[in-house]
Amino acid sequence: MxxxxxxxxxxxxxxxxxxxxxxxxxxxxxxxxxxxxxxxxxxxxxxxxxxxxxxxxxxxxxxxxxxxxxxxxxxxxxxxFCLGDTGAMFGHSPPAVVRALTAQATRGLTYMLPTAGAEDVARLLRERFGLPYWQVATTASDANRFALRLTRAVTERPKILAMNGSYHGAVDETYVGLEDGRPQNCPGLIGQFIDLTTATEVVEFNDVAALERALAAGDVACVITEPVLTNCCMVLPQAGYHAALRRLTRAAGTLLLIDETHTISTGPGGYCRAHGLEPDLLVLGKPVAGGVPVSVWGFNAAVAAGWDRVRRRTPAGHSGLGTTLSGNALAMATLRATLAEVMTxxxxxxxxxxxxxxxxxxxxxxxxxxxxxxxxxxxxxxxxxxxxxxxxxxxxxxxxxxxxxxxxxxxxxxxxxxxxxxxxxxxxxxxxxxxxxxxxxxxxxxxxxxxxxx
Ligand SMILES: Cc1ncc(COP(=O)(O)O)c(C=O)c1O
Missing domain, CATH: 3.90.1150.10 (Aspartate Aminotransferase, domain 1)
Incomplete structure (x- = not known):
């Protein structure tokens, strides 16, 4: 010592x-x-x-x-004060979520079909976060993986960009960090033998010049970041950083995904709403259904139009987006209760x-x-x-x-x-x-x- x-x-x-x-x-x-x-x-x-x-x-x-x-x-x-590392950010067993669980319990938990009342959830998400289109997944890791995949499909670009020291869940392509200034696979990631740095750029948060250099080649589909880095201590954005991030991503034709999974602590509409950020895609998991495994990802009309184009030219099935239990009846019931009655x-x-x-x-x-x-x-x-x-x-x-x-x-x-x-x-x-x-x-x-x- x-x-x-x-x-x-x-x-x-x-x-x-x-x-x-x-x-x-x-x-x-x-x-x-x-x-x-x-x-x-x-x-x-x-x-x-x-x-x-x-x-x-x-x-x-x-x-x-x-x-x-x-x-x-x-x-x-x-x-x-851990509260399931955010999964229980609205407390253990919020009464409204317990009521929704109890009501759904005898009516079936998963059907692989849309459920009555789903449009209510979509409306609540739209109103709260301002993005017009939404999908439901099971964990924030899933939502991030699916959203990143979609950005590559829509932009037809191979790379993504993540911030040094960030964490977005079990999403292999984000496990790249800087070691003495050089990008490399994060040492803790097991069983990955591919050099992830071939498809992931990594820069320091708050470094506008490095971001500009990394986007210059025009091959980055998406920048993924939290608005405040919360997994390497807590790193706040410097004045003007988010404005520069948005300006540079737009100029480079790169989509911007903001992961609000932890920063939903900011307020009912997350950090983006509170600070007027305009992401192309937004991911939120952990507490969004009161502790039941559910996540959501939203996107704007341009991304939706891009997805329409992709779907027209791709056969249905095995898209790499979604899992069997994603968006099931239990998820939708608890999501609705949390958005409407808990996250007030x-x-x-x-x-x-x-x-x-x-x-x-x-x-x-x-x-x-x-x-x-x-x-x-x-x-x-x-x-x-x-x-x-x-x-x-x-x-x-x-x-x-x-x-x-x-x-x-x-x-x-x-x-x-x-x-x-x-x-x-x-x-x-x-x-x-x-x-x-x-x-x-x-x-x-x-x-x-x-x-x-x-
Ligand atoms: C910012 C952020 N995004 C996504 C995730 C992944 O969440 P989950 O483990 O629920 O998939 C985490 C997990 O800590 C996180 O901190």
């Missing part, structure tokens, strides 16, 4: 981490016995291998969730207020500890970053990460009853989160920082 790590003494961090890990383990005998126990039939003992990657001695096994609270099998109650301006107003309270509280604790850290908030999404800010791009985001320090903080917060998102330091506030729960997290964070920074 180095002597100093992001403003914290290495020795103090090591002692704190050991003590907190022991305390965490002592409190959870049942989770310890169950989580990742081999031999039960699941590979690595869990339904998804990455459940073992939480920065904890072992993951707490959850018995139930409600609103902003989880209860684990050791009977410990946790205030949930009133819900967002509450989330914004509580998230602002959280961001202020965290900033004050950082200031008290005189730590060189900062806090970023995008609507209901808050992140503390263990480095000075603002960050400019994905490389900055990578340098700002402090895995050992962050792990100790995550365990420390859990021992004080608060769960935040693993792999980075993101916290979400849902409509059910109370001011007292926000204060609980602020208090826990202050306590942890007090122990770490003295």
């Amino acid at each position: 180095p002597e100093q790590l992001h403003g914290v003494t290495g020795a103090r961090l090591a002692a704190f981490a050991a003590e907190e890990r022991a305390r965490y383990t002592r409190a959870r005998p049942r989770s310890a016995a169950s989580a990742g126990a081999p031999g039960g039939g699941f590979y690595a003992g869990v339904p998804m291998h990455w459940m073992l990657d939480w920065p904890l001695p072992f993951a707490p096994v959850i018995a139930a969730g409600s609103g902003a609270t989880l209860t684990d099998i050791d009977g410990i109650e946790l205030t949930d 301006p009133a819900a967002y107003a509450h989330m914004q207020t509580q998230a602002a309270r959280l961001a202020d509280g965290l900033s004050a604790a950082i200031a008290r500890g005189a730590l060189p850290w900062h806090v970023v908030r995008v609507g209901a999404r808050v992140e503390f970053i263990c480095a000075p800010g603002p960050l400019c791009n994905g490389s900055d985001g990578r340098r700002a990460r402090a895995p050992e320090l962050e792990q100790a903080i995550h365990v420390g917060l859990l021992n004080r009853g608060c769960l935040i998102t693993p792999f980075h330091n993101m916290m979400l506030v849902c409509p059910a989160t109370t001011a007292a729960q926000v204060d609980q997290l602020v208090g826990a964070f202050g306590d942890v920082l007090g122990a770490l920074a003295g």
Whole structure:
């Protein structure tokens, strides 16, 4: 352990981490016995291998969730600021979604046919996000893959462009990053032997000149980006960046896909609506059906006309777009309920207020500890970053990460009853989160920082 790590003494961090890990383990005998126990039939003992990657001695096994609270099998109650890494951004089991699930439960869940009331969903999507045409998929990864495929078909161009440090789900073509300024396949992607850099350009977010150079050859079908990079710490767009991105993509005949899966935290119409962005395509997954696996992707009239042309010259079937369960009856019912009754301006107003309270509280604790850290908030999404800010791009985001320090903080917060998102330091506030729960997290964070920074 180095002597100093992001403003914290290495020795103090090591002692704190050991003590907190022991305390965490002592409190959870049942989770310890169950989580990742081999031999039960699941590979690595869990339904998804990455459940073992939480920065904890072992993951707490959850018995139930409600609103902003989880209860684990050791009977410990946790205030949930992870909220399924956005999937439960509107709380666990929002009542309107439960009603829709219950009503649909006895009427069939999947038919492979359009369902009554689907036009209601299309209208809600159009009104809310401003794009005229929509398709429904199952995950944000799916929606991004399908949308990117369509942009290549429509433009008849082979390449896409992604931002360094970005994440858009299990979408192979976006797994390209910059290593010492050179593009390469992301090292974590397994089983991919094709050099993805032959079909994916990668540039730093906020770098207008690099973007212009990458689009100059006229072979890029689509730029895919989040409006704020949320998966490499949190990187905000610099003044004028989105205007330049839109101007340059239009000039190059390149489509612009904005992935709002995380930035839907901004407000009822996402970041695009709040900031007047004009994407050609928009993707939204995770919380859009209240935690049921559903995603949507929308596009403008020009893309729709392009798709018409493609369909006229392509035989039907096996298009690479859509899966059997996409847009099924359960998806449509829960999507309608979430859009109409859960993602309301009133819900967002509450989330914004509580998230602002959280961001202020965290900033004050950082200031008290005189730590060189900062806090970023995008609507209901808050992140503390263990480095000075603002960050400019994905490389900055990578340098700002402090895995050992962050792990100790995550365990420390859990021992004080608060769960935040693993792999980075993101916290979400849902409509059910109370001011007292926000204060609980602020208090826990202050306590942890007090122990770490003295
Ligand atoms: C911005 C963004 N887009 C898409 C995805 C993929 O979502 P899913 O894993 O639900 O397919 C993620 C996942 O974290 C994401 O952060």
